[in-house]
Amino acid sequence: MALGAGTILEARDLCLRFGAVEALKSVSLSVHAGSIHALIGPNGAGKSSLLNCLSGFYHPWSGAVLFQGKDIGAKSPPARSVLGIGRTFQGIQTYPSMTARENILTGFHSQMRGGVFSALFRLPHTLRQEEAFTERAEEIIAFLELEQDRHRTVGDMSYGLRKRVDLGRALATDPKILIMDEPMAGMSPEEKGDLARFILDIRDHFGIPVVLVEHDMDVVMDISDQVTVLEFGKVIADGPPEAIANDESVITAYLGAAEPAA
Ligand SMILES: Nc1ncnc2c1ncn2[C@@H]1O[C@H](COP(=O)(O)OP(=O)(O)O)[C@@H](O)[C@H]1O
Ligand SMILES: [Mg+2]
Structure with a gap:
């Protein structure tokens, strides 16, 4: 299984179900070393589910999670934390x-x-x-x-x-990588600006890549190197922020929609 150049964390073809709900339908994601990778999409798209599969709180029905080229699918959340997968959760x-x-x-x-x-x-x-x-x-x-x-x-x-x-x-x-689920939800614009600056500094000074779920598109466009868009458990777009901002399916699915409730 060859690893893409500079990839530190990878999800391959993850599928996850909750009863009748297909939370993830063959979702793949490649996080590059030293990058800020944003995960966006409407509420219920599967963003938190994906992060939970990366950090070990959810176990996908099929697919693989690789960290530094090794399959970590069998490892518990504490074991993944020891390996260097750090995270913050939604809320406090x-x-x-x-x-x-x-x-x-x-x-x-x-x-x-x-x-x-x-x-x-x-x-x-x-x-x-x-x-x-x-x-x-x-x-x-x-x-x-x-x-x-x-x-x-x-x-x-x-x-x-x-x-x-x-x-x-x-x-x-x-951590060798930091995963953050909606770190800016509920923050004032000033607090968001502060946190965005710290996230950039975490990448630049510590060299730690960051994967984050964020709804504020100005923040996403400002700080991220790579954006993955989820809708109904599927990746509908993946690329640099400029390409995502101009992607027709993204505009229809997400950017054109009303601001989601926090
Ligand atoms: N622990 C769970 N039990 C049952 N359903 C869940 C659970 N976690 C997520 N889901 C369902 O999976 C889908 C994706 O949810 P989630 O990953 O939280 O989306 P997002 O973070 O993009 O808003 C939703 O339909 C949600 O209700
Ligand atoms: Mg969520």
């Missing part, structure tokens, strides 16, 4: 009673080595690891411009800030 996933910094530190759990025994007895390598995580958390806090908010309880924060903390938690898992 942070712990509201914890501070921004504490929430980000929870992201390091998947990388902890040594288990309970060394944690209890605070063995030297555990202490070194803790120091490294603390340092890395500070880097993430600085990167996401959360310095002023690091000790604030997340439950008291605005939606935009909480989503930023959630992104910090995902970055703490040391």
Whole structure:
């Protein structure tokens, strides 16, 4: 199975059903290293289902998911996270009673080595690891411009800030690719602009490719390198944003339609 040049994550001919609903009908997707790949389409098109197949929460009935050329179809979501597939979910996933910094530190759990025994007895390598995580958390806090908010309880924060903390938690898992389901839904234009800038920086500074579902076409056209359009569980178009914006079937199916409800 030859891998396309520079492909880091690939879905091949995924089919997924829920009862009578065919959520995915032979869907294929190739995410290139170092790219921002947007997934668009009307509500119910299968966008979240596809992301869930990539991160292991859903198991396709047929087809394959490949990460760095290896079939990862049998791997659980935590195992995929350890491999480097990071993700954020629709809505808020942070712990509201914890501070921004504490929430980000929870992201390091998947990388902890040594288990309970060394944690209890605070063995030297555990202490070194803790120091490294603390340092890395500070880097993430600085990167996401959360310095002023690091000790604030997340439950008291605005939606935009909480989503930023959630992104910090995902970055703490040391991802090789980041999957984000509607990260900008419910955000003000200013918050969207901030998050778009962080997503570009994640690609440019960390070299981490990002796959995201987004409804705001201005944002999609601004930041993405590649766009895949889903409709009724099928890919109807795939290509650079300029080509997608001029694609007749896309215009009919999606761009011409009324703005979908968030
Ligand atoms: N866990 C599930 N159980 C039953 N049906 C589901 C489930 N997840 C998704 N679906 C169905 O699959 C279709 C695609 O949904 P989804 O992937 O959430 O679309 P999108 O994210 O594009 O709005 C919809 O008809 C939805 O109702
Ligand atoms: Mg969805």
